[in-house]
Amino acid sequence: MNQGPLLFLSVLCAMAASWMGFVLMPQVQLGNQSTRLVKEIGRHYPAERGGIAVKGHDVYRAAGCVSCHTQQVRQSGFxxxxxxxxxxxxxxxxxxxxxxxxxxxxxxxxxxxxxxxxxxxxxxxxxxxxxxxxxxxxxxxxxxxxxxxxTGPDIDRGWGPRQTVGLDYLFDEPVLMGSQRIGPDLADVGSRLADRNWHLLHLYHPRTVVEKSIMPAYPYLFETREIGDSPSPDALALKGEFAPEEGMEVIPTPEANALVEYLLSLRIFHPVFEAPYIFTQAEPSENIDSEMEPAE
Amino acid sequence: MDVTQSSKSPSDWTEIDSSYRFPTLFLASKAVAWLLLGSIFSLIASIKMHSPSFLASCPWVTYGVMIPAALNAVVYGFALQGAFAALLWITMRLGQVKLVGPGYLFIGSALWNIGVLLGVIGIMAGHGSGHTYLEMPGFVSPILFAAYTLIGGIALVTFHKRQVRELYPSQWFIFAALYWFPWILTAGSYLLVMSPVRGVTQMIIGGWYASGLNVIVLGFVGIAIIQYMLPKLTKRDLHNGYLSLFSFWIIMLFGGFTGLLPGQSLPSWVGSLSAVCSVFVAFAWLVLAYNIYRTIGGVSGKSGGLSYKFIYFSAAAGLLSAVLTAWASRASVADVIQFTLFLPGLKWLHLYGFVGMGLLGCIHYFLPKITGIEWSRPAQWTAIFWTYAIGTSLVGIAFLVGGWKHGKGLIDPETPFMDVVREGIAPFVRMSTVGELLVFVAAALLCWNVTTLFCRTYCSCLCLGGLSQNKAGTSSETKKSQPKKSSKNK
Structure with a gap:
């Protein structure tokens, strides 16, 4: 190992090996993955996200939600x-x-x-x-x-009906699977918490709906403005200490609406070949985790 | 593996050291400034964990951007920049060669800092890519790559022009790190940020980049520092070069495959391969530790001075983080610690404990040698060591223990999630805030000391009318430490 060229060759070989293992191989295995017909629903899965949810994904990325939330459900067995x-x-x-x-x-x-x-x-x-x-x-x-x-703790918590697999992330760009659960998993949040207003309140000030939540508030996604001729129908229904001053109202910005739309689009309701389960139409607002219940 | 030629006279050494005086001062002072900035960011993030309303109205400092901003400032600004400073110095010393093209190095490092600054601002402005370690916006990667071409190119040319042809183990590690970094930077940022691949392949490539950066690039520079500094400070020869060679090969072959835990929504072979490779890397670290132990065994810590303590801590943290990573990759353990604070705990241990501590030890040792000016307040350095060591340990322990509790709560579906937060996260985050505060204090002191040294060196050069005269002026100071070095000029 005392000669430069030999050292160079050995480093090159090791680099090539690691590149082939973790860059080339996954790309060969998964690079051609495409949507698949799911018999139970008679449609191709996954579908590309549409509408303002695409923008919501961008807001999710920009605010760094991925620092605290995963989007992957684990499963220990059947x-x-x-x-x-x-x-x-x-x-x-x-x-x-x-x-x-x-x-x-x-x-x-x-x-x-x-x-x-x-x-x-x-x-x-x-x-x-x-x-x-x-x-x-x-x-x-x-x-x-x-x-x-x-089965598995995540599934018992109601965080999703089955494990997430590679196919679920096919159209995510960037893929924000996350590695931290400072907050709950969001892979199936759209089924678990389907109420748009709940999400808006939660984003404006998490403690209005979840007591003792440690999630940061995102007031910059909302606009506090004077009430015009008549109160806006979009204004948040804030009460008590969280309510704005007299004569003011809190309106979600397009970013906030997009983010909520994105969160609602996060749903797992298709069985896939790699992760089968009995197919029952997802029923929103069931399985709500106890920590998600609105605080009185 | 011993390099004991003492052909160089003290004045040759002064010449070698002074060729590197301003580039290294620049790199080192910017590195510690980034450490300070990074520690401020992580402190803000940490405070937000228990006071979520703190600075809530500003999107630039929300928790989700503070975490990646802190990570990128510390990884690219501090760790990599400090690593450049250290590896250039080790290359010059071991090769007994003057730095080639200090001007280009200066341009490279200036460009590097511009790149990191733009990257961190980009993350804070909401343009982060969302991929851990590669959060900087896409346009930053070409800047970093251009800067690296200059810095790494100079390191390689300096390496090539070495007077001592025989290679010391530290040089293999440095050489491998120098080649590895541009490779992963281009492949990683191209495949993830500029022209992203589809689906979960992104996660696997992200893991490949992270392990390449941590285990190979930063890890190798850290190991090079340990293997160079500990024998030097204890005035002994490295016990066995073949053991080093073994560790080098094992870590290089398998280190690039670590870091992806089993149990994620990825093809299962990925997690299994990663787990096996983590065990290999841990084994290589044990061999490395044995080699170091045989080298420095029986030496009292006091004889090596403060630098010895820094490097010793760094070696211990490196070993611990490699062993814990291997342990955490076992499927039964990974089930618990997956998605918990345990992972940032490992990151802290590796980045701040192992790499950071080694770099600080190096900076503490070589800046006075290169500038010919001693630290004006050695007591402050003792304070830096202890605050940094205690701070890093506190954060590490808080996250590792908290992560375990966090994970135990997560895998028990009977525990409501809010209880997991209350019992598994909140108390440990409070503890880590104290640690981060200590690291911040250490970084501030460090910044002050390095900047003062920078100014004093600059002033002394001005007073003596430029570099050429300064060499003569400082040589009397430098000479005192020369005999030691030339008898063991590794």
């Missing part, structure tokens, strides 16, 4: 719900099999399930149990299906 989809012709046999599959069911409950199929037999079981139960029902005439349910 559990399965077993559903009897079709009881078939041999109801007595299937009823006994249902009871065999779930020992906790009484005769009456098992009969109910068979009579009212499709119905869930077992919840939250492992892949092995699914296989053994599928084997049990083989040739019985009854049909069972397994619904997939992703």
């Amino acid at each position: 559990i399965f719900d077993i559903v009897l989809t079709d009881a078939g012709d041999f109801t007595d046999l299937v009823t006994s099999l249902v009871q065999q599959a779930n020992g906790d069911l009484s005769d009456q409950q098992a009969a109910d399930i068979v009579a009212n199929a499709p119905k869930t037999i077992l919840e939250g079981v492992s892949k092995q149990t699914v296989d053994s139960i599928a084997f049990l029902f083989k040739d019985s005439g009854g049909k069972v299906a397994a619904n997939i349910r992703p």
